[in-house]
Amino acid sequence: MARHLFAFVLLALAAFPLRAAELNCNGPNNVESFRYTWRMRGGLSWIAGIMFPTSGVGSLKTTYGDGQSPVISSELLITAPTGAKGGFYAYESQMDEAQRTLMTYHAYAWRDKSRKDRTFFDYGKRTAVAQKETPERRWQVPRQMPPGEFHDILTAIHYIRQNAAKIRGPMTTTIYSDGKAYPVILRPYNRQVFTIEGKQVAAAGFEIVDAPGGKKWPGGVKVWLSDDARRIPFRIDIVQSMASMQLDLQSIDACAFMQASK
Secondary structure, three states, X not given: OHHHHHHHHHHHHHHOOEOHHHOOOOOOOOEEEEEEEEEEXXXXXXXXXXXXXXXXXXXXXXXXXXXXXXXXXXXXXXXXXXXXXXXEEEEEEEEOOOOOEEEEEEEEEEOOEEEEEEEEEEOOOOEEEEEEEOOOOEXXXXXXXXXXXXXXXXXXXXXXXXXXXXXXOOEEEEEEEOOEEEEEEEEEOOOEXXXXXXXXXXXXXXXXXXXXXXXXXXXXXXXXXXXXXXXXXXXXXXXXXOOEEEEEEEEEEEEOOOOOOO
């Protein structure tokens, strides 16, 4: 009898995964910080591995604004097993309370190769100024801002987290990457159950893919979010031309409550 009852409890836990709100929450009240492990995936990942690391750890940190500065800052740092000194990929973004992208940044370093690219957007002048840097030189590139609403990778993930309950079908938007604007489709993806801190938690999937008929985006994003209002990203796939990086959540270091839209 006891064995049957125990088995029933286990089945019930598997059938009804815990909500993310039941996970531990620590840290400053305006900072979210998630820690991941990552690995390179894809048929050509071995080629990418010649130039870059293929596994390691990562962190996604979001700092929410206060009364003095309403800007929301987000950082995704992906490092080699030996840490940032052994090589890294980095993404940074800033957005305002209306979720407009104010700044986007990406960089990498591996062996003797490195590059930094930071772009600031002026909505009054409708201009974008890119500040680029390699070990050999620094330079600026002025451009016109994309028309209408646009996102970079991090602000797109934040948008999905804020609006997950409203994303019922495909919707079009624009991704700004490497100085170019790409039409993309944002849509729901499959659901999965993830194990984090020894607990099973259900998550809803979303993906951003290239939209047909326009400039082809050589990338893609998939993200799985917890079902509750915290919308914790349990897995993030960042697709690149030759391979993709899969980040799987390992721990929650700080969790300011991000209240998603209903």
